[in-house]
Amino acid sequence: MIRPAALAVCLALFSVPAGAGDLGTVRTFQDWTAGCDNGRACTALNLLAEDGASIWFLRLDRNADAAAPAQLTLMPQSETYPRAGTLRLRAAGVDIATLRFGEGFRSEDDGLVIEDRKAVAAVLTAMRSADKLEVISAQQPAGTEVLASISLVGAKAALLWVDERQQRIDTVTALVGRGSKPASAVPAPLALPMAVPERTTDGGPPPETLAEATRSEMIRQSAGYCDEDRGGPDPDSKSMVRLGPDLLLASVRCFSGAYNFGRAYFLLEGEVASVRPALFPRPVEQKVEEDKELTPDNVLWNADFAPNSTEISHFAKGRGMADCGETGVWRWDGHAFQAVSMTEMNSCRGIMAGYWPSTYSSWE
Structure with a gap:
């Protein structure tokens, strides 16, 4: 029999190996989850700590085009995050990027999209080697310097899985599995099906009751x-x-x-x-x-x-x-x-x- 509890059990799955053609799936790698759709567009993001210490998370989106860049978005999930000054990003105890409000990133869909490509490259490097990414705001009170701590445990495996799904392994475009093959070795994106046009209801209102x-x-x-x-x-x-x-x-x-x-x-x-x-x-x-x-x-x-x-x-x-x-x-x-x-x-x-x-x- 189908019961609501079945969903919770089945969603608590850990990652298993998957082939490059295994699209339309989601996999979890420790503190990170990644998924790709039927057109090879992929998303990877970190999961929040169970103790609720931080509600910020980092999301990576990448389309399947060979030349598509990785887009990184900081998601504060709060209306109270600072909107002035600077945000510093730190990994392994070292500042890796400084982002000024109005420069280097933009607001989009309740998130902060990092547009500075040097900052993106620095964060991707941290995702391959560090355990956490810290977000630091100059607006924070003294003694509470770290605004958010984002786990990077599992990020490297998630990025490698995305590389595999998008068939970038051994190419210059890979996030983790980089090699010498040119971008032209990455296959073209799979064509998405056309959506059925939305239709209005037809034939008048439904009956009040059924026989x-x-x-x-x-x-x-x-x-x-x-x-x-x-x-x-x-x-x-x-x-x-x-x-x-x-x-x-x-x-x-x-x-x-x-x-x-x-x-x-x-x-x-x-x-x-x-x-x-x-x-x-x-x-x-x-x-x-x-x-x-x-x-x-x-x-x-x-x-x-x-x-x-x-x-x-x-x-x-x-x-x-x-x-x-x-x-x-x-x-x-x-x-x-x-x-x-x-x-x-x-x-x-x-x-x-x-x-x-x-x-x-x-x-x-």
Whole structure:
């Protein structure tokens, strides 16, 4: 049976060896996590300490283009970080870069993107050899010089994994596995699929209620993978969308927990509804399983619809504070639901969903 606890267990995975073609996955290397999408665009970031001593983290993003630079972003995750003076970056007890506000870095998406290429090179060197990166602000009170301490334990392994995924090993473009091969040896990025255009709901509003026979048939079809205890009122029974004049997307409760609520979705067709599963394909590797039983493609966790739209999103939380899990977005193309995007975080260490590595992307 599928239960919310299964997600937390399965997301606590440590890294295992993977081939260069193993895209759409996320791996953890001690205090670092890395992931690459289906176009070989990769992200690596450090996980926060369990004691909550610092909420800053460092994120590296790199596209698959041979000439793409590594982008480094300091993420303060706080509105109270200094916005004047300088930030000094220190590794192994030595200052490696000085960044002035308004020079050398820019604010973007709640982070501080390091634009000074010498500073980027210095931080990358530290990531290959040091245990931590310290962020020091001249605005800090005396005696509390270090503003943030960012663990670099596992960073080198994460960067090597990114090099492998992007097939940069032994080239001059590699972050860790550098060699003499020219940038032209790096293969071109994989083409991303085109996203299905977002469609408005079709055929008018959904019905207020479903026939009991239809609901019973959905429960019967999902009995093998949903919890047995589904009796009593179903507060989300009205979460239905009209996909066409004679086609309805509806669902029944599959399980519920403290912070996850799962539903099994079905397509109901015709006046006397025929019932079949509504599939939300996962084009990348799945981690959610229990006793080797995979989550069926018609089950979504904490699903939500865009207003007046056939776009549906899912947010599987690994624990209540939602710092690990999986997100996904699908759109109806007139015949089936197609994936638009997916992200994943496999370690519950304080990184919120907006910063998780992308495992599947499309372009619009």
